[in-house]
Amino acid sequence: MRRVKSVIAENLVKTYDKGKVRALNGLSLDVEEGTVLGVLGPNGAGKTTTVRILATLLTPDSGHATVAGIDVIKDPDRVREVIGLSGQYAAVDETLTGWDNLVMFSRLYHLSPSHSKKRAEELLEQFSLTDAAKRPIRTYSGGMRRRLDLAASLIVKPKILFLDEPTTGLDPRGRQEMWGVIEGLVKDGTTLLLTTQYLEEADQLADEIAVIDNGTVIARGTSDELKRQVGGERLEIVAETQDLKKVTAIVEKISGGKVLVEESARRVSAPVSTGSKALIDAARALDDESIHPLDIGLKRPSLDDVFISLTGHAAEDKKEEEVVDPRARKRKKK
Amino acid sequence: MKYAVSDSLVITKRQLLQLIRVPEVLIFSTIQPVMFVLLFRYVFGGSISTGIPGVDYVQLLMPGIFVQTVAFTLAGTAVGLAEDMQKGLIDRFRSLPISRAAVVFGRTLGDGALNIVVLSVMGLAGFLVGWRPSSGLFNVVLGFVFLLLFGFSMAWVGVLIGLSVKSARVANAAVFIAVFPLTFLSNAFAPTTGMPKALQYFAEWNPVSTMVAGCRELFGLQNIFGVTANSWPSQNPLEMSLIYMVIIMAIFIPLSVRKYINTASK
Numbered sequence: 001m002r003r004v005k006s007v008i009a010e011n012l013v014k015t016y017d018k019g020k021v022r023a024l025n026g027l028s029l030d031v032e033e034g035t036v037l038g039v040l041g042p043n044g045a046g047k048t049t050t051v052r053i054l055a056t057l058l059t060p061d062s063g064h065a066t067v068a069g070i071d072v073i074k075d076p077d078r079v080r081e082v083i084g085l086s087g088q089y090a091a092v093d094e095t096l097t098g099w100d101n102l103v104m105f106s107r108l109y110h111l112s113p114s115h116s117k118k119r120a121e122e123l124l125e126q127f128s129l130t131d132a133a134k135r136p137i138r139t140y141s142g143g144m145r146r147r148l149d150l151a152a153s154l155i156v157k158p159k160i161l162f163l164d165e166p167t168t169g170l171d172p173r174g175r176q177e178m179w180g181v182i183e184g185l186v187k188d189g190t191t192l193l194l195t196t197q198y199l200e201e202a203d204q205l206a207d208e209i210a211v212i213d214n215g216t217v218i219a220r221g222t223s224d225e226l227k228r229q230v231g232g233e234r235l236e237i238v239a240e241t242q243d244l245k246k247v248t249a250i251v252e253k254i255s256g257g258k259v260l261v262e263e264s265a266r267r268v269s270a271p272v273s274t275g276s277k278a279l280i281d282a283a284r285a286l287d288d289e290s291i292h293p294l295d296i297g298l299k300r301p302s303l304d305d306v307f308i309s310l311t312g313h314a315a316e317d318k319k320e321e322e323v324v325d326p327r328a329r330k331r332k333k334k
Numbered sequence: 335m336k337y338a339v340s341d342s343l344v345i346t347k348r349q350l351l352q353l354i355r356v357p358e359v360l361i362f363s364t365i366q367p368v369m370f371v372l373l374f375r376y377v378f379g380g381s382i383s384t385g386i387p388g389v390d391y392v393q394l395l396m397p398g399i400f401v402q403t404v405a406f407t408l409a410g411t412a413v414g415l416a417e418d419m420q421k422g423l424i425d426r427f428r429s430l431p432i433s434r435a436a437v438v439f440g441r442t443l444g445d446g447a448l449n450i451v452v453l454s455v456m457g458l459a460g461f462l463v464g465w466r467p468s469s470g471l472f473n474v475v476l477g478f479v480f481l482l483l484f485g486f487s488m489a490w491v492g493v494l495i496g497l498s499v500k501s502a503r504v505a506n507a508a509v510f511i512a513v514f515p516l517t518f519l520s521n522a523f524a525p526t527t528g529m530p531k532a533l534q535y536f537a538e539w540n541p542v543s544t545m546v547a548g549c550r551e552l553f554g555l556q557n558i559f560g561v562t563a564n565s566w567p568s569q570n571p572l573e574m575s576l577i578y579m580v581i582i583m584a585i586f587i588p589l590s591v592r593k594y595i596n597t598a599s600k
Contacts, residue, residue: 085429091422
């Protein structure tokens with residue numbers, strides 16, 4: 001069954017500082033209706049710029065994009081009626097309460113005053129913020145703030161939702177909560193484009209992943225497809241140093257491929273194609289030789305491996321604190 | 335576009351709500367002008383002679399301080415908008431299906447409305463230290479309407495500044511540098527006749543001066559400050575002030591709205 005493309009971006013180019021900085025370099029992507037596309041890339045790869053163009057906040061230098069079949073450049077007003085946007089930085093009024101904010105945004109979506117209040121109540125309930133409804137946002141935790149921001153983008157149940165790094169800067173618990181909320185939305189059939197620099201997040205939430213670097217998509221596919229691109233499963237055994245030779249022989253026999261021996265880690269590994277059977281064979285062979293491995297397992301490549309093999313560098317920026325620094329945002333967005 | 339007015343009013347309401355949620359803002363934006371009233375009244379009041387028998391300094395001072403205060407409306411507007419930009423709130427507004435002018439119109443209306451509170455408190459403070467407008471209720475009210483209009487038109491200058499600077503702190507500094515001299519190079523606090531000749535001409539054509547002179551007339555005083563020649567602005571300060579306001583709005587409303595629409599699309 002062929003599904004409708006809710007979001008299409010073709011050859012988007014965006015430069016800053018009179019062409020000196022190329023934020024997007026012919027980026028193309030699409031999202032099928034009712035699915036989640038995870039746009040994965042390091043800081044400065046062009047994730048935020050892409051979202052801002054699709055959400056009509058930014059005009060590309062060239063290229064073409066439609067959202068729900070509507071041209072974002074020619075008809076931005078109509079696009080705004082069908083999208084929800086929740087940014088990397090909680091864009092709600094911090095001096096107002098959660099309730100104030102949701103009523104205000106409901107009114108700006110042209111709900112009637114009574115309907116606005118009803119909707120605010122529903123959303124506060126849905127996002128477990130009812131108790132904090134009458135508190136100013138500045139007293140909220142990071143996770144609560146993000147949830148409220150997300151709630152504000154769901155007032156009219158948008159067909160297409162853009163989430164720009166929804167969990168950046170959150171602690172693990174806040175991240176887990178946010179994932180739960182997003183998974184709930186996806187179940188309800190919302191089309192979602194989500195940017196993230198966390199591989200784990202893309203793995204968890206996205207149906208399909210587009211890896212971007214330097215303003216273009218360098219790979220795309222499901223998480224499994226991308227992992228396969230890097231190579232299949234590997235059998236990995238960690239054993240005492242005196243056993244390593246025997247272990248190597250066993251692994252060689254089962255794998256038939258190139259065996260990697262890491263003496264210092266006391267680890268032997270090799271690619272296998274027979275899945276769990278290889279694991280069982282290895283365990284049996286080790287037992288026959290009376291070797292007790294310290295660890296034995298099948299290792300699937302992580303998205304981290306994928307990213308490194310595609311780009312030559314890790315996805316998560318070393319300077320994590322830069323992400324939280326508002327000055328960094330300024331530079332990224334401009 | 336049928337929602338243009340109601341969208342603007344939602345934004346205005348947001349600002350008024352902010353005043354309720356963070357009352358400190360209102361308290362401080364009122365304390366400052368009241369402090370000015372007291373300082374000028376008691377520090378300069380004794381040494382500046384009005385030259386008119388029976389009229390003491392506070393009668394001339396109050397219109398001056400009123401005008402200075404509403405001129406500074408643009409500070410609040412500029413800082414508020416710069417903050418909204420910095421925090422990403424403007425992005426959120428821009429992603430909503432609302433009228434393109436609503437955010438800036440709502441903001442200037444809200445800042446204009448804040449002036450009603452500030453002017454009321456100042457008027458009361460003035461009354462307590464001896465200010466007695468002698469022109470009758472209608473003219474006094476008209477004077478305040480003039481002041482509110484001036485504040486509203488200055489707010490539009492603030493919109494352009496707020497959307498042009500990089501941060502709220504810069505906005506604040508920029509506004510002070512621009513407005514402070516403007517309010518002092520005028521007839522607001524002292525006669526302009528003591529200034530160097532060139533400054534006298536500037537002061538005479540300064541919109542702050544025409545506003546001050548106009549308000550003094552409406553509050554029942556003879557127009558005696560700031561006349562260096564029988565020029566048109568000093569003879570017709572109210573008319574001149576209205577012309578200035580129309581000019582300011584004619585220039586800054588379209589510029590500001592355009593700036594808002596283009597701001598993040600760069």
